[in-house]
Amino acid sequence: MSPPATALWWLVTLFLGVQLAVLLINAATFPVLAPAEPVRRRRVSLLVPARNEAATLPETLPGLLAQGAAEVIVLDDNSTDDTLRVLQGFAAEHPQLRVLRGEPLPAGWGGKNWACYQLAGAASGELVVFTDADVFWERGALGALLAFAERHDAVYASVWPRQRTHTLFERLTVPLIDLILLGYLPYPAVRRTRDAAFSAGNGQCMLWTRSAYLQVGGHRAFRDEVLEDVRMGQRAKGKGLKVALALGGELLSTRMYRSAEETVAGFSKNIVAAHGGRPQLVASLLLNTLAYTLAWPLSLWHPLWLVPAAMGAFQRALTCFKTRRSPLEAFLQPLMAFPLWRVGWRALLSRTYTWKGRTYGGAS
Known part of the structure; x- marks a missing residue:
């Protein structure tokens, strides 16, 4: 040559x-969620921002409601479809489900960030778990997440669900998320260094103790960030908080997109x-x-x-x-x-x- x-x-x-x-x-070395029971019983709030998710929620919400959390709060973020009607139908049959109607989006905020900020303010749990409306929670997933965080003594834990891909275009593009995560972020460095660069976050599943969430500034501190989940995970590490990351395995999965x-x-x-x-x-x-x-x-x-x-x-x-x-x-x-x-x-x-x-x- x-x-x-x-x-x-x-x-x-x-x-x-x-x-x-x-x-x-x-x-x-990268952990994968596996069925386990947490040692400590703590009040957990499952928090879901939802905008135009009328087609998705009937598939994913039953799994969330079956997790045994003290409360599941879903915020309808000014949807233009039937999201609110779908949520009200579920709430009539599930007393642990609270449905919030989102306030109008203020200037300088991203939509999801604003929705999550409102959800955090409404939550009563000692632990808050943010998850997306398109994430499938299998039975025992929340217990596995809590046990994982306990085992790693983590006040912040984030999980990358297994990607469901149905079309060729999805198979070509969506798994790049996993390739980037596993090819650029060595897990031993996540656990053994204090460098904020060796951390990350995935808004599809983020667990916080309430004190840790407030310590990083919550979603308010990242109001206009498009990569707010990554930045929150990095700030947690930078502040010396104990961080743990995992793959969803068979317990958490998602289909992010449904067309090219x-x-x-x-x-x-x-x-x-x-x-x-x-x-x-x-x-x-x-x-x-x-x-x-x-x-x-x-x-x-x-x-x-x-x-x-x-x-x-x-x-x-x-x-x-x-x-x-x-x-x-x-x-x-x-x-x-x-x-x-x-x-x-x-x-x-x-x-x-x-x-x-x-x-x-x-x-x-």
Whole structure:
């Protein structure tokens, strides 16, 4: 290979090699929720922000109500569909369910952040658990979460549910969440260092003691953040609070998006913020395209490119194995660049994003 081609090969191989090393560590150490009973009995509030979730709540709310929490509070965030009617129907049959009607969104707040802030104010539990309306809680999931937090002596714990994907576009894009988590965040560093960079959060499931939630400033301190869950987890670590992260395994799962358009809209709303800016996003798109997609045709030109190509496929297989998905999805990894560029292009072209019928300013 020419010197420029050799330099690119080394760049891609090192990029994949570092991720693969972290992934191998996490395959052995990253916790997965498992059935268990907590030792301490504590009052728990399950808190759910809901905006235009009339189609989803009948599928997920029964599982939440079966967890045995002292209260389940769902806030209807000014939905334009039948969310409120669906919630009122459930509340008539389940006394532990409280339905709140959200206040109008103030200037300078993100919709979900505002909804969660209101929910926290209404909760009476010693522990508050924020979860999304599209998360499926299997029987015993809350007990497993509480036992996990106790075992790690954590005042903040966050869980990444197993991703349910039904369409090809979902399978190509949504599992990237797991690949990023397991390929970039070594769990031993989460547990053994005080560096805030070695922490994260997932708004689909966040458990806080009330005192820890107030100590990081609650959602008010992150009112306009599109990655508020990640920033809250990092601040908790930075303040010296004990943090624990886990995968949902068979107990927590979610189907985040139900169409290609919804998937693109969902990912494009925070992909710029996640990369720290547009130039960084462009660099990431180019590097990922070279590593996961172009490495395969380049191997026809020079066989050394089979090394990064195979590393990328193995990465996907190992991630799927850890997250209880089919390792056969590794065969989809070379196609990843196509939906990724669709998401990235949308984010790069727009200075705003629209989500759940609301428009916000985008990251620069």
